[in-house]
Amino acid sequence: MTLKESTASLSGNLTPPLHENPAFAWKDQPVPRQGVIVTDLDGTFLDRTTYSPAASLPMLRKALADGQIVVFCSSKTPSEQKHLQQTLGIKIPFICENGSAIYLPREDFPELEKEIEKDSDWLVIKLGAGFPEIDSVLENFEETYTTDLGRMSQKPIKNLASLTGLSEPAALRARSRLFSETLTAPLEENTKAQLETFLRLQGLKFECGGRFHTVTSLETDKGKAYKHLKALLQTIRGDLLSIGLGDSENDLRLLESVDFPVLVAKEDGTHEPVELEPLHRNKKPGPHGWSATIGAWLHAMA
Numbered sequence: 001m002t003l004k005e006s007t008a009s010l011s012g013n014l015t016p017p018l019h020e021n022p023a024f025a026w027k028d029q030p031v032p033r034q035g036v037i038v039t040d041l042d043g044t045f046l047d048r049t050t051y052s053p054a055a056s057l058p059m060l061r062k063a064l065a066d067g068q069i070v071v072f073c074s075s076k077t078p079s080e081q082k083h084l085q086q087t088l089g090i091k092i093p094f095i096c097e098n099g100s101a102i103y104l105p106r107e108d109f110p111e112l113e114k115e116i117e118k119d120s121d122w123l124v125i126k127l128g129a130g131f132p133e134i135d136s137v138l139e140n141f142e143e144t145y146t147t148d149l150g151r152m153s154q155k156p157i158k159n160l161a162s163l164t165g166l167s168e169p170a171a172l173r174a175r176s177r178l179f180s181e182t183l184t185a186p187l188e189e190n191t192k193a194q195l196e197t198f199l200r201l202q203g204l205k206f207e208c209g210g211r212f213h214t215v216t217s218l219e220t221d222k223g224k225a226y227k228h229l230k231a232l233l234q235t236i237r238g239d240l241l242s243i244g245l246g247d248s249e250n251d252l253r254l255l256e257s258v259d260f261p262v263l264v265a266k267e268d269g270t271h272e273p274v275e276l277e278p279l280h281r282n283k284k285p286g287p288h289g290w291s292a293t294i295g296a297w298l299h300a301m302a
């Protein structure tokens with residue numbers, strides 16, 4: 001099957017059809033053998049409200065059985081992602097804390113053993129600043145401006161659990177940040193402006209999430225992390241073809257970094273305002289959209 005034929009079969013599930021989009025100038029080449037699925041978690045692979053993977057898990061298993069490389073790419077911490085994988089009974093590469101680091105299962109990448117730092121049974125590629133460095137800058141800001149940013153690391157677990165609605169063990173995993181810090185206090189506009197400047201001078205930035213703010217290295221994002229991983233994978237697995245799935249603005253860089261960017265719908269069938277061309281907007285919400293698209297992808301790659 002050629003790329004043109006495979007995208008024609010894939011496009012039945014997507015809007016607009018891939019092969020009709022002039023931005024995809026497909027040539028009649030054989031489909032590369034190695035496919036990569038790189039996916040956001042909350043609202044994409046996991047249900048936005050319940051965080052359940054029930055609708056997407058069977059297709060994830062099929063993708064892995066078909067030999068696809070699947071990469072989770074999220075703002076979640078290594079502790080949260082490892083726990084999620086354990087509950088799903090899988091062990092796959094992941095990008096954590098909004099692109100701050102890449103974790104690879106050691107057993108799957110023996111070629112990289114010598115070159116890459118290890119953390120028990122994972123290979124770890126750090127792309128951003130470490131938590132202690134970020135935290136000391138934030139502490140310095142709080143002292144300078146006599147303000148409380150509500151640093152997550154400073155919150156007692158009981159408070160954090162009631163603030164986030166997480167169980168205490170889940171709150172503990174969310175607080176175990178290695179490369180970023182979450183600010184839980186509501187920030188006034190002038191504080192945001194002061195903080196932005198202060199952080200930029202230290203090579204850091206903050207981004208607004210739905211409710212909280214996350215501080216990471218200035219140069220860190222999900223797309224840069226995936227590009228880094230892709231370059232590495234290409235050296236050991238040859239040509240790759242990658243599909244990326246996300247549901248929101250903070251997935252834009254990730255979607256820009258893949259061959260097939262897919263935005264899954266929200267519960268009501270509408271989409272977050274993500275400006276990217278070409279971008280395939282799936283009609284089904286969250287994990288249902290994920291499953292339908294990956295089903296078509298696996299069919300096209302077969």
Ligand SMILES: [Mg+2]
Pocket residue numbers: 040041042043044246247248
């Ligand atoms: Mg999301």
